[in-house]
Amino acid sequence: MDDRTSTVRLWLRNAAVLTLKELRCVLRDRNMMVAIAIAFSVGxxxxxxxxxxxxxxxxxxxxxxxxxxxxxxxREAIRMPHFHPPVEIDRAQADAAMDAGRFIFILDIPPHFEADVHAMRAPTVQLMVDATAMTQSSLGTAYLNEIVLRETLAYLKVQGIEARLPTRSVTHIFFNPNGESVWFASVMQVINNVTVLAVVLVGAAVIREREHGTIEHLLVMPVRPSEIAVAKIVANGLVILVAVGLSVALVVRGVLAVPSVGSLPLFLLGTAFYLFSLTALGIMLATLTSSMPQFALLSVPVFVIMYLLSGSTTPRESMPLLLQQAMLVSxxxxxxxxxxxxxxxxxxLNVVWPQFIAMTGIGAVFLAVAMARFRSMLARQG
Known part of the structure; x- marks a missing residue:
């Protein structure tokens, strides 16, 4: 028992010393620190x-x-902030204006429109849409249709069909009632930065040790490969964790005024678990390559797929079932x-504990594979 205890203490002491050494290296890399600061603030x-x-x-x-x-x-009902004040154009200019991208929408009001409405002749109002702006075109079409219908009924002093129905639907939008994209995009960008930088930072640290020849210095020291790997995981993960906390507190909640109601410490705890799995993945990818360009070519598709198919840009429910199940390992x-x-x-925590367990399990698998490959890499170096 004493030998085992002394071994554990020696491992913890060596890991702590190597962590401080790795942390100093990261903090002294001014280019990397500037990149992290810009990514989590201006970015x-x-x-x-x-x-x-x-x-x-x-x-x-x-x-x-x-x-x-x-x-x-x-025309007067089409106003800011959704639309610029409408510009009247001739019918002969419509096609050229749409081709040139001057307008996303062109509303064509026919002659005798008001007279036909009074006479109940059902006139047709044409809306031409530039659907290359996919999101704005679909939402804008719905808004303009609502504007034409609402203003026509109000002009004729006719109640809408909803008022004549025996029941009435009332919609309550939770968490983001005005549909502010800033609230969503800011947090998702923080997540994107974590995904990219965690993999790149720890992977680059391993590649840098190999390219600069400093890994030979570590091999002659009485340290284990696990101590070296854990030091890189803790040091690089800690830097990103601090950056995430400052970004959410100062940029997301402060500058952008996103009303996040959740617990920041709990979110940072979840981020720490996520960083554990990502940094282990970064070490694993670094052991598969021999240079920084190779590592970049391998890691880019990995974190792009992780980001795009994680549910941060599109709901996972809209993806094929097989793809949803495959992404559970991410x-x-x-x-x-x-x-x-x-x-x-x-x-x-009573709601998100399954995600904590899942990230821990996935990170443990990544770490086990990374440790095995890291030991073999060091053995080849030796």
């Missing part, structure tokens, strides 16, 4: 405010062949679910 802000999935400031052209009170009412799938539950819905 999060620009993606959250620059990438909109909702309808905002959309250009609309109007072919008004009626110039009646009703057509003017419809820690990003469980981390996205955990992050959304905590930060968006204020979930506690």
């Amino acid at each position: 999060v802000y620009l993606v959250a405010t620059g990438v909109h999935a909702d309808v905002a400031n959309v250009s609309v052209g109007v072919i008004d062949s009626d110039h009646s009170g009703l057509s003017m009412r419809i 820690p990003s799938t469980h981390y996205v679910k955990l992050a959304q539950a905590i930060l968006y819905r204020g979930a506690g």
